[in-house]
Amino acid sequence: MTRHRRFDLRFSLLQLVLIGFAVVTLPLGLALATAWVAVDHLASKGQDAVVAAVRATRASRNLIEEITDVERLARQYHVLSDPAFLESYETQRESFLARLADIAGLEMGPSVRAQALQLEAASKATFAALDNGETSAEAKKTALENFVHLDELSRNIYRESVRVVAQEVEAMQLQGSDTRQRLLWQASASIPAALLLTFIFTMLIARPMRQLDQAIRSLGDGRFDRPIQVSGLSDLADLGQRLNWLRLRLIELEEQKTFFLHHISHELKTPLTNIVEGAELLSQNHLGPLKPEQNEILDIVRVNSFQLRGLIENLLTASSGADAAAVTAPRRIDLNDLIRKITDRHKLPARAKEIDLELILSGETLWSDKERLGTILDNLLSNAIKFTAARSRVHIVTGHIKNDVYIEVRDEGKGIRPEDHENVFERFFQTPSAVNSRIRGSGLGLFIAREYARALGGRLQVINSDKGACLRLRLPRRRSYRASEAVNSAKTSSQST
Missing domain, CATH: 1.10.287 (Helix Hairpins)
Structure with missing residues (x-):
């Protein structure tokens, strides 16, 4: 005997919804956090690079101006020998060396640092030759001519600084492109992941809900033979157990x-x-x-x-x-004869309400179960007499549509409301006119009539009518019945006997 495995979660519906929301938003949250960190890092690094580039460019440009000022003051002092020029020269020289030390301390790469050290060594040698009192005039003149070399070294430092800054900008652009590509891939992966997780949690919630829907529909249709089992969430599984208790x-x-x-x-x-x-x-x-x-x-x-x-x-x-589909072996039925016999049984109640029973018969014949067909017509005629107005008429009309035979029973009463066209065939249903009627039926006549109509392969329905109610029974003129149906009918007849 096969036993059904039940997959029950220890979470309630509310807990699973909250967990699902958190898990589904996790990939998107991770992608957003990664993007924020990457952008923040890129912005911080870019800001540092911009500040360093500005400092290096400004320092190297000022270095060119200061070496020019040092050369000018040195030449003025060498020509005029004025102590005031000597003092200005010494001050400008110290400022130049300090500026050169700042450039050497900047993180501008080994090439800029090497050129800064070369300029520092050459400038100190030139300054030493100018400051030494024992240096000959020819040597000092040579030292002054060396300022051209110092100026060229300063300009090389400026050009190298600009090149390093350009390289740094290009590297920042490449890093930004890589970051953008990485964030794009993360977003492309996080969206399908979120959709997949959404599908998984939807299935976890939808499966027990679908089982509950099927269980409720079964109870509503009166099918109590199957046990109700709801697997999945704990609270929905408990609800399934209560529905099963309700079924029992x-x-x-x-x-x-x-x-x-x-x-x-x-x-x-x-x-x-x-x-x-x-x-x-x-x-x-x-x-x-x-x-x-x-x-x-x-x-x-x-x-x-x-x-x-x-x-x-x-x-x-x-x-x-009882199985309404258990139909006996069919026989040939003369509708005119059957309808007249049923009408004779209802003449007395019709006479009591002064109702004329008008028959419009077309002489139709068919093969069907006479007993069940008679029960259908008896119920329809009884309802028509009960609900028609006093001193009116009830019409019974027969005819055919293609290979089908139809029987219509029309009255001249209040009729059936459009919203009750299907309700009148339910068990124990009472229309408002029936509830207020002096003589109330059981509410089973039309229910049994429709069940028998289906068993005979036809259908019974309410037809729109300008006055009163009109019910039409439509049956196939000839229908093949299985032998098993005849056997079931014989069993039913023997049991009722």
């Missing part, structure tokens, strides 16, 4: 109802049989002849007794769950 309870109530109806129907049949037999004895004049008025009253008693017996049998049929 409905089965128990259905059995109690069936037992009660069988019991009460049996108890009603005994006195009803006595009434029918007593009426038959009176109608046969065993106790003496009856007056016409007494015969009329006796006919009323007999007809109502038969009607009451039909209601009891309808209750038994609807409550016992």
Whole structure:
């Protein structure tokens, strides 16, 4: 015996929704955090690079100006020998060396640092030759001419600084492109991941919800044979267990109802049989002849007794769950003859309301189950007489549509509301006019009529009508019945006997 495995989660629906929301947003959150960190790092590095480039460019440009000022002051002092020029020269020289030390300390690469050290060594040698009092005039002149070389070295430092800054800008652009490409890939991967996680959590939630929907539909359709099992979330699984308990309870109530109806129907049949037999004895004049008025009253008693017996049998049929599809072997039926016989049984209640039964028959014949077809027509005609207006007419019309035969029963009462066209075929349904009626039925006549119509391969429906209600029964003129249906019918007949 195969046992169904149940996959139950220890989470409730609310917890799973919250977890799913957190998990689904996790890839997007990681992608957003990664993008924020990468952009922040790139912006910080770019800002540092810009500041360093500005400092290096400004320092190298100022270095050219300062070496020019040092050369100018040195030449003025060498020509004029004025102590004021000497003091200015020494101040400008110290400023130049400090500026050169700053450039050497900047992180501008080994080439700029090497050129700065070369300029520093050459400038210190030149300054030493100028500051030494024992240096000859020819040597000082040579030292002054060396300023051209120092100026060229300063300009080389400036050009190299510009080149290094350009390289740094290009590197920043490449890094920005790589970062943009990486973020694009992360976003492209995070969106499918979020969609996949959304699909997974949707299935985890939708599966038990679908099981609950099927279970509720089964209960609504009256199918109580299958146990209800809901797998998945803990609270929905508990709800499934409660629905299964409800299913068992409905089965128990259905059995109690069936037992009660069988019991009460049996108890009603005994006195009803006595009434029918007593009426038959009176109608046969065993106790003496009856007056016409007494015969009329006796006919009323007999007809109502038969009607009451039909209601009891309808209750038994609807409550016992008998298979309406168990159709006996079909026979040829003359609709004119069958409808006239059924109409004769309803002449007395029709006469009581002064209702004319008008037959518009086309002489149709068909192969079907005569007993069930008679029950359908009897219920339709009984309803029409009950709900039509007094001193009006009930029309019974037959005809054919292609290979089908139809029978229409029309009355001149209040009719059936459009919203109740399908409800009237449900068990125990009562229209507002029936609820307020002096004589109320069981609400099973049309239900049984439609079930029998389906069993005969046809359909029973309410047709729109300008006045009163119109119900149409449409049946195939000839239908093949399986032998198994005849066997089921024989079993049903034997059980009811």
